[in-house]
Amino acid sequence: MTTVADVVAAQADQWLDQLVEWLRIPSQSGDPALAGEVRRSAEWLAAALRSAGFPTVELWETPGLPSVYAEWPADDPDAPVALVYAHHDVQPVEPLEQWVRPPYEPRVEGDRLYARGVADDKGHVAMHLLGLRAHLEAGGRSAPAVTLKLLVEGEEESGSPHFPALLAAQRERLACDVVVVSDTGMWAEDVPSTVIGLRGMLYLHLDLVARDVDLHSGSFGGAVLNPATAVARILGRLHDDDGRVAVPGFYDGVVDPSDEERALIASLPFDEQEWLANAHSRVASGEAGWTTLERVWCRPTAEVNGFWGGHVGAGSKTIVPREAHAHVSFRIVAGQEPAKVREAVEAWLADCAPSGAQLSLEWEGDGVRACSTSLDAPALQALHRAMETAFGVPVRVTREGGSGPEADIQEALGVPLVYLGATLPDAGCHAPNENAHIPTLLKGAQSAAHLWDELAALGAETVRREHA
Amino acid sequence: MTTVADVVAAQADQWLDQLVEWLRIPSQSGDPALAGEVRRSAEWLAAALRSAGFPTVELWETPGLPSVYAEWPADDPDAPVALVYAHHDVQPVEPLEQWVRPPYEPRVEGDRLYARGVADDKGHVAMHLLGLRAHLEAGGRSAPAVTLKLLVEGEEESGSPHFPALLAAQRERLACDVVVVSDTGMWAEDVPSTVIGLRGMLYLHLDLVARDVDLHSGSFGGAVLNPATAVARILGRLHDDDGRVAVPGFYDGVVDPSDEERALIASLPFDEQEWLANAHSRVASGEAGWTTLERVWCRPTAEVNGFWGGHVGAGSKTIVPREAHAHVSFRIVAGQEPAKVREAVEAWLADCAPSGAQLSLEWEGDGVRACSTSLDAPALQALHRAMETAFGVPVRVTREGGSGPEADIQEALGVPLVYLGATLPDAGCHAPNENAHIPTLLKGAQSAAHLWDELAALGAETVRREHA
CATH class of the missing domain: 3.30.70.360 (Alpha-Beta Plaits)
Incomplete structure (x- = not known):
């Protein structure tokens, strides 16, 4: 029998070539001169989704740059509906002189693929394409076990100025039981983790x-x-x-983190000196009574x-x-x-x-709410099971201190959000020499393949639940 | 008998023409490209001092721009020695578009002469030239009643970077019984005043x-x-x-101002609303317990x-x-x-x-001490008598909130400083449309003429005294 891991391993090289092609497109949404490249990136992705088998693929126009939407219904009309969120635009590349390799000439070195956008966020979209293929082939299916929707934004790196309006306009078509956000990272190569909270901002x-x-x-x-x-x-x-x-x-x-979550945070293999070095700072400082991770994640x-x-x-x-x-x-x-x-x-x-x-x-605008996922949300548990099958070790939880369009998604759609992301801390997001760790990305693809089965097994009603 | 006032009136037109010639030289010490103009200004002044009769006239070089020094001994070797301090360099003219008349094409309009440097500070140097002529002619003298020394700096508007070193090097030749600073203003056209204090700065x-x-x-x-x-x-x-x-x-x-001085300050015709308008400010604010003038002068x-x-x-x-x-x-x-x-x-x-x-x-450097003159200093009293003769009304005292090279002079020479200046508050010093009020400048010249007589009458020893 062909397993998910078999398919991913067999397809990896070809898949990587396809990703490299996409990464050559400098889809920087922040540079008006590159607006055409963002559009070219959207069209490239739409074509890739069509050849992957998605029956519905559309460019969603905004007053700014286009998002890509795709949909592939499950055979079972009662199967859960999962919406994947990611983005295809990328950060600027300045300071260019700090790049060891040109940002739009992707190169594999060792386990890593270097290119602007490979970690944030094109690699994650590609991860889902490979995961879906493995899900179909290993399961002997002609359609995914869940109804799969993909929304790949084109202005995330520019603050998603038109995204809330797009969500409002397309709310019915985006209706789902769970959102799978793929734009975050993991604790470490050997410590897979998912995010359960983002801070909001004013x-x-x-x-x-x-x-x-x-x-x-x-x-x-x-x-x-x-x-x-x-x-x-x-x-x-x-x-x-x-x-x-x-x-x-x-x-x-x-809402303070629960004792359970504080214990989970405290149990992470955290080296404060390493964190400080990463923060180019000599001392930790901040609100009394909280640890460094709690300060950036929960306060x-x-x-x-x-x-x-x-x-x-x-x-x-x-x-x-x-x-x-x-x-x-x-x-x-x-x-x-x-x-x-x-x-x-x-x-x-x-x-x-x-x-x-x-x-x-x-x-600036109305501000952004914080996002959070309950530790006992069935969809989160399903994601952890899927990842544990792929990674072979327990999956931990983290939060992120930053803020993103996820809060808008949660508010517009009113369902749980879970985060399947494969970026490592040294990925150089928003920085020179951005890179993806290929083995982690491939395990992320396996996790996605398993996730659709795990969610289907729960049924739509359970997947939608905030708590067990 | 020819009076000081007669001579000043008779010479005014010719004197004004001479000043206008000097004002055409853009002696901006802050602009390296205009260093040659500052030198030309110094040479122009040296020539003017020679034709005025000063037996000794020298350019004093510094690592920067030159000062002009002149000396005219009294016939009586025991006469007091007075050193006049002023400067011949000027401020930049930006923003040029706010000048109604080009800054280096002097023009008389009504009672005013408009040009960069006319108030700060060339007009004051010219005032002394005219005053000296009146002093000599009205007194029927071939030499002034006091030994007169003039030091006209070339870098005052650039923070006098080489002035302390120059003072130290020339301390013996600058030795005097009183310094007459001519680089300040008066309270109003009809309220002549002298300055008795400057703040220091760090x-x-x-x-x-x-x-x-x-x-x-x-x-x-x-x-x-x-x-x-x-x-x-x-x-x-x-x-x-x-x-x-x-x-x-x-x-x-x-050292707090004495009750006497606080009373003198309080008696000045001061309109706080007008002051605030001048300060482009809506409310006065500052240290509790002090008036606005005390806050800027004495605190x-x-x-x-x-x-x-x-x-x-x-x-x-x-x-x-x-x-x-x-x-x-x-x-x-x-x-x-x-x-x-x-x-x-x-x-x-x-x-x-x-x-x-x-x-x-x-x-920045070692900081600048504050400068102050005692209310009962004989030289100050002499100056007030001279000015009262010229202006015909009582002379008031003020301070200035700013700081200048006067503190260096006081420290180097160790004698009283008095301030004979004829600039009015709306003179536009350091601003566009700088101007001098000609009648006030002419009365300033008369004051100078009388001052040399007043000081000679006191004798050197009394002139040197800080207190009566």
């Missing part, structure tokens, strides 16, 4: 304008408002001495992403600045409502702001 | 570097030091809630002249910045030692600085 631009000109600090200093000082006083009060965000009401509703934060005012750069200038500015972002966690956090921050700022200057606040 | 560049790269605020935010937050916390603690500088020891030694301050870190400008970037920076300057007053203030600030910063980041402090 991003604030703050401007404090005291006047229309800079003043001479000799002639006026000491008797007029200094907006740089005022903004420093605001930002300086953003945290208390324990590293907690000092905005009243900020923590309202926060809401306020970060000054940038500030400026008055004379910047070398040299000296004796001025009282006219105005000062800051970018501040808030990561939020399960239980925090973006709108309420925004209200709390605005009320606090109204309290902190000095009189005699104009404080203007501009928020 | 300028600090502060850099806090946490790492060599910016970090993703999703992946690392909350668990690593944010240097922008840390710098904001430092700057935010620079003042207490009463607007006092919170650095322990900062106020050590501060030490800490001002954030600029800060920056992380993502600056439009758009958003989700980073934890690698480093953050600030320029902070401290104005100091009589009784404060720059070196001790520096020590206090450094000790405080060592206390505030977070661990795990590199705090670097760079001070």
